[in-house]
Amino acid sequence: MITRRSLLQVAAGGAAVGAFGLRPAYAELPKLAQKDTYKIGFAQTESNNPWRLQQTKSMQDEAAKRGWQLVYTDAASSAAKQVADVRSMIAQRVDVILLAPREERPLIPAVMEAKKAGIPLFLIDRNVDASLAKPGEDYVAFIGSDFVEEGRLCAEALTKAVNGEAKIIELVGTIGSSPANDRAKGFADYIKDHPGMQVIASQSGDFARDKGRQVFETLYQAHPEATALYSHNDEMTMGAIAAMEAAGKVPGKDLIIASIDGTKDAAQALMDGKVVVVVECNPNFGPASFDAVVRYGKGEHIEPNLVNKDRVFTKENVEAYLPEAY
Ligand code: GYE
DSSP, rough: OOOOHHHHHHHOOOOOOOSTTOOGGGGOOOOOOSSSSOOOEEEEEEOOOOOHHHHHHHHOOOHHHHHHHEEEEOOTTTHHHHHHHHHHHHHHHHHHEEEESSSTOOOHHHHHHHHHHTTTEEEEEEEEOOOOOOOTTBBBBBEEEEEHHOOOOOHHHHHHHHTTTTTEEEEETTTTTTHHHHHHHHHHHHHHOOTTEEEEEEEEEETOHHHHHHHHHHHHHHOOTOEEEEEEEHHHHHHHHHHHHHHTBBTTTBBEEEEEEEHHHHHHHHHSSSSEEEEEEOOHHHHHHHHHHHHHTTTTTOOOOOEEEOOOTTTTTTTHHHHGOO
């Protein structure tokens, strides 16, 4: 079994952690020298959806603006490849690693190896298992959204839209990823107090449009009594809408839909009345991440969790958002 202690020992090259709470020097968080420009690694998880493409663009734009070198990798939906990508960044001696960990557990070794190599690492947009690696100790900080809150906001808006009565299909994100775990939790916690709100089927669509379509089709065939959809991201939502329409159903009438992200397609679906709420998950990480790196290089204390501010979009306010949508 992986435990935090065994991982710390791996990170420490097998040596025992010192007695009386004293931790050896290599157990400290790596420092960052203050420089005018940095060579910065960005380990992306996949590029099969507009959210990811926008996130990558935000990193590239910020690097170009500041004249920093960006070492970019795309794990193509494989946690194993992402671990290898981080290793190659360590071998190239980047100054800092920005890691968007695909899943909570398989990326732990990458986090620990960067630490052992003396390279500061920030987690971007997704988290790792907090019992195995901690911000301020094993990596500098997590920068991203509050996914539990996103799930709660979806539940709140959906409950209101259906007057507290719905049979809900839930399309879950990538299994083992922090947004899937936390968006499920935030939603479930809220509807616990609303007995008319029932999740009748729940399955992963891997945050992807095609998979979302297939999974929704199967679940809806098995549960034609469904009256609502809670989908962990807009890509799966768009897949599900395609499946509903192919089945002759009207999204927004036959099924009331709550979604998360804020893609252009979802914003349009909101305008068209097909979706009732989109809780924002902002993919524009460049400015906040690079600012945090600069502050860290100056020796400033970095808060362990840098939480993005997300908005709630409905038909009433989405028009003003459209020019920003991606
Ligand atoms: O919601 C989804 C993406 O990790 C917050 O991953 C991110 C999620 C985002 O693929 O669309």
